[in-house]
Amino acid sequence: MDASLSLTFPDGAKRPFPIGITGAAIAGGISPSLLKRTVAMALDGEVRDLSDPITADARIEFINREDPRALELIRHDCAHVLAEAVQELFPGTQVTIGPVIENGFFYDFHREQPFTLDDLPVIEKKMREVIARDRPFTKQEWSRYKARSFFETKGEAFKVELVDAIPADQTLKMYAQGDWIDLCRGPHMTSTGKVGNAFKLMKVAGAYWRGDSSKPMLTRIYGTAFARQEELDAHLKQIEEAEKRDHRKLGREMDLFHFQDEGPGTVFWHAKGWTMFQELIAYNRRRIRRDYEEVNAPQILDKSLWETSGHWGWYQENMFAVKSAHAFMNPKDESADQKVFALKPMNCPGHVQIFKHGLKSYRDLPIRIAEFGIVHRYEASGALHGLMRVRGFTQDDAHVFCTEEQLEAEIMKINDLMMSVYRDFGFTEVVVKLATRPEKRVGTDAMWDHAEAILRKALGRMEAESGGAIKTGVNEGEGTFYGPKFEYTLRDAIGRDWQCGTTQVDFNLPERFGAFYIGSDGEKKQPVMVHRAIVGSLERFLGIIIESHAGHFPLWLAPEQVLVCPITSDADAYAERVTEAMLAHGLRARADLRNEKINYKVREHSLAKVPVIIAVGKREADETTVTVRRLGSQAQTVMSLADCIASLTDEATPPDLKRAKAALAGG
RNA sequence: GCCGGCGUAGCACAGCGGUAGUGCAGCGGUUUUGUAAACCGAAGGUCGGGAGUUCGAUCCUCUCCGCCGGCACCA
Structure with a gap:
């Protein structure tokens, strides 16, 4: 009989097993359903292939798809599935690396004709086929020589380079998923089917081999994957939300700034x-x-100053040089001032x-x-x-x-x-x-x-x-x-x-x-x-x-703080009086006297993200009050003009001044 | 700079080998309105620049510029 080892289960139970037993055998021994839903194991907290033989005492945990630790495996396996799909669809495409990153994964390919966005749906479809085949991931250890010649024969020049880069004392692990095989550190789940369907290819991009701009450019395909469809949907939704707050979009919508072709990179x-x-x-x-x-x-200062500082030497490519326009147009004219300045x-x-x-x-x-x-x-x-x-x-x-x-x-x-x-x-x-x-x-x-x-x-x-x-x-x-x-x-x-x-x-x-x-x-x-x-x-x-x-600025930073809107033109004079009072107290206020309905104005200024909308009609004018509506709320608050100005000026005080005020008040 | 994509009215978008539409905004009028879009009307574009192919180019090709997604870079 083999020597035995002791494994500790999450419930604290310790049980002996023969050395070399695999996680799969243990899970299967406990129950077929456990084996079925287990995609990997953790030994003393380290995630491992379920098929790995266990050789020492350890704490053992079985990891299912929903386990947070499985997410990385799902994404990593998905990258392998992507690579298989691509090579099946586009023979001659070379594979390189495909790591898990924050929010997803990517895989870099080398192909004469780079992939475009249009290729993604096709590739995704093929990936679903690969997943449906549900081939087991099997790990093999290969000799350096075998791996090298394998990839050489297949014309995988980049993989050959990767094999050569692995330190001599490390073993080479190859993971097969059916007929497709890749050099990989692992670990992986038990089969491609475990990837599931909650994945999506996001974008294509160029990326230099090994991150080096002197090396060839590869096509990178980005994707993301989750254990469940709801999580993927939530993630996509989150991306959508982030796009809505893109400062370039808000800058245009809120009329903050613009760029134009004649001034690339200048505001x-x-x-x-x-x-x-x-x-x-x-x-x-x-x-x-x-x-x-x-x-x-x-x-602008003479370039000699920048030579002294060292910038001219280190960053010349990134500096603007300035000459007189005449000297610039007539570089041979010695009578012109040919002095070079740097911006x-x-x-x-x-x-x-x-x-x-x-x-x-x-x-x-x-x-x-x-x-x-x-x-x-x-x-x-x-x-x-x-x-x-x-x-x-x-x-x-x-x-x-x-x-x-x-x-x-x-x-x-x-x-x-x-x-x-x-x-x-x-x-x-x-x-x-x-x-x-x-x-x-x-x-x-x-x-x-x-x-x-x-x-x-x-x-x-x-x-x-x-x-x-x-x-x-x-x-x-x-x-x-x-x-x-x-x-x-x-x-x-x-x-x-x-x-x-x-x-x-x-x-x-x-x-x-x-x-x-x-x-x-x-x-x-x-x-x-x-x-x-x-x-x-x-x-x-x-x-x-x-x-x-997302454009909802704190009051002290908001470019327009208050919009005063009369209900009808009868209240125009009062609206102007309110606006004047606000301006006199340092608030950035403006009256909107246009011949439009209050609904229209509320909508427009809300969309413009103005923090405070004040409506005034006959009622307010008679009582020297204002009706205040705050951005993000539909509530209307009636208060006296004086109270309103007091509370808004307080709120619009920059944080440092507010602190100083509070310190003074606190004695 | 590199790889891929894109560039049509102020904005958001259609369209397509026979020189362009829609919505919103803007403009003119009507409407005086109580908290997220009142109604009517007229107008608005050398379809990013240049070159080429074609009888004819917004559409196809090339090139330049710019933008977008990445990569590389970021004193």
Whole structure:
């Protein structure tokens, strides 16, 4: 008799089994129906093929399709089914990889003629056939040689490359589903039928082999799958909802901004969008007034300055160069001014120049220079995306020049400010990641060691002192060419993550530009420079605000706060009086005196997402009251004009001012 | 930049080898209205730019530009 092992079941029962018994045998031994509904098992919490022989004592759980842990298997199996379907339909198509991703899976194929959207329904149909065949997934271990020659014979060049890339000490696992077989790490469910029908192919896209733009481009087919149809439907519905709050769509509908062909990646801010933009700047300006000096540096500067900073060398492809139009058109004309300027892609060199102007003492430090700096970067055409990725944008930028001793305190101070700003905009979940030295960089390793050590220490403090609001991590090799940085990522109302803030420690630019201060010993000292942006790009941040609120802005940000609508023209004069009173109290109010029914106006202003609609008729005029209707509610509230203004002005007070008011009131 | 798709009136969309329609908005009139669309009328477009094929191109081909979905990139 074989030696035995002991398995612990979820109910706590321990039972002995012969070594090498499979999960399937155990499940089948308990009951045929258990075996039937089990798609995989977990040994000590690790998901495994049900057919795996068990070789040691463990906790065993049987996983059915509805188990949350099965979702990944369903998606992964679905990717295999997709690959089989594609190869059956389109012989000669090469397979590469097909991983599970957030919300679904994809599979990358190589085919002379890339797939298009029209191919998806056909492929889906074939997938349903493959699933209906319900072939078991069977695992085999192959030698490297066998796998390599197998794929070579089939003309699967990419798979050959994958086989070669697997470390020599690892075994090669092949999963067969009927006649179709693929190199795969596993695990899989018991058969293709377990994938079910709650799947959908979503889109096709190009993707570079191994994520490398110098390598061939493959066709990626994205799909998603769920255990049950209702979950798939809910997911599709959610995508639809997300599309409705797309800032590009809302920007058009709400008349906030537009783009046009002549200015790719640059924003035409309309009055309403610009109102929000200015409100954002005003807020940020109030937040920095105490500690920073706000400056404004030139938009174009001689290219030599950018050579000194290193940007010209590292980022030339992404910079706009500027010459006189005459010189541009007549590059050979030596009598013309052929000087080349760069449209600034960053504010730091400008701020260094301001720092350098005049002798600085150690007593002056830290010097914090802020600018709502408009920068231009020539982003790749394919990178442009509404307000989220543009070629001209405004940074809430600042540079702190300080001593090394002051550095950590400055970083923590910046962190406090950032967290406070994010809270004011309703973002409470923040992830801060330390991005360490990249391959392409300037400065000595000693410098980097030092800078990273300081940031690491600060990172630990941030997490510890945040009371759980900050989670931290490390992005190896993701730092800037001149220094390591923190990246602040916010999670919005619908769970999407946005990288906004950044704090960068820089020992290099001050040196390159020869910036110094006079130390207490009378000697010249080099300051440390900290680059920081809180919301990053104001354009982008507004895009995030638009999407996370789906256009239903908090009152203080709403471009139009109040619309006053008379019921009939008899109340026009009163409506104007109400509007004037609101305007006088700083509210953004407007009277709608058009000859339209109240129904029409309510509908129109509701669709325009105006937060407050006020209707006034004879009744209100006689009593100096207003009838208030709030966006998102059908309720009508009658109140005195004075009360209404008092409550709206309070609500429209920006969060920072509200805090100050409350502090005052609290004594 | 790369792969695929798309580009028709301010917006949302039809259409198609014989130079274009619908709805909403806008404009003119009628209507004075109590909380999500009153009625009537007239008007509005070198069908993204350029070139080619054709007797004839919004439609087919090429090319450029832009946008969309991804990939790559993001100081």
